[in-house]
Amino acid sequence: MxxxxxxxxxxxxxxxxxxxxxxxxxxxxxxxxxxxxxxxxxxxxxxxxxxxxRGDAVAVLPYDPSSNNILLIEQIRIGAIKSKQSPWLLECIAGMTDGSTDYETVVKREAFEEAGLELHELEFMLSYLSSPGGTTERLHLYLAPTDLSQLQSGVYGLETEGEDIRTHIISFNEAMARLATGEIDNAATVISLQWLALNRERILKQRT
Incomplete structure (x- = not known):
């Protein structure tokens, strides 16, 4: 039951x-x-x-229902160097909450800092414990239906936080193909893309 x-x-x-x-x-x-x-x-x-x-964190996957494109960011993650040929990863926009429980405000701030993107609409996907055997961290994931047609790929991030971030706008199908090959293999991005795959039909119907 x-x-x-x-x-x-x-x-x-x-x-x-x-x-x-x-x-x-x-x-x-x-x-x-x-x-x-x-x-x-x-x-x-x-x-x-x-x-x-670590404290809690948020992550957001911007998705354009009109073009079926998503936005991912690329940055170095030194913890990946042990098991991958390149420690530069394709990821969702993400950031620490620094103790705040106003997760949507944190999401919008991170989206602007890491991708120059102003978000207005957010849909909560789910939250999960990243590795509860060794950390208290909980991640809160969001989808951001948004218009990506005028957004140009570029380099973003805060120099004061050691960030050097490049944005990529790719099709949903390409993202799923990169997920299938294992190129995309960090948990927040894997879970967000799988959630979108399960809910995309509903999201598209709501906008027709």
Whole structure:
């Protein structure tokens, strides 16, 4: 049954010791020491985990229903250098919320900073935990139906934040082909494109 409760435990079934700060820099790392309820009954031994405290983030996929084009950005992501020949990735526009819960305002700010794009319409797609075994980060994804016909590809980003960002306007079909080959392989962009594939027919019908 779809409404059947599958998750047995909750926050009340975890005992957490005072969290210890291990490192403060561009990101923060904290030490969590905890015990939790076991499925077979009783309590676990104390478990220690170093957790990356990134804060929450937003991402947005601009989509032009009239032309069936999308906008992606390209920038260097040093964490990709270990497993890819090029650490320059094709991505959605994204940014940290810096503690704000006004996610739409953050999305619009990032779109202007990273692509010179003024967004007026946003549709919430979903939110997800990026890697909950090692970080508290949650991402909030949006689709931005918008006119891309007058937007020129260019280079954007804030020099003060070390950003060097190039924009690309490509067809939805090309984006899906690059997704299928594995060229697009970062989670926020993969999920956003898959969400658009599932919802595109509805979005197009709403505009006819």
């Amino acid at each position: 779809a409404d059947e409760k599958l998750i047995k435990f909750g926050k009340q079934d975890v005992k957490i010791a005072p969290i210890k700060a291990l490192y403060k820099g561009f990101f923060n790392i904290n030490l969590y020491q905890f015990e939790h309820a076991l499925f077979a009954g009783g309590q676990s031994a104390t478990i220690s985990r170093e957790i990356l405290e």
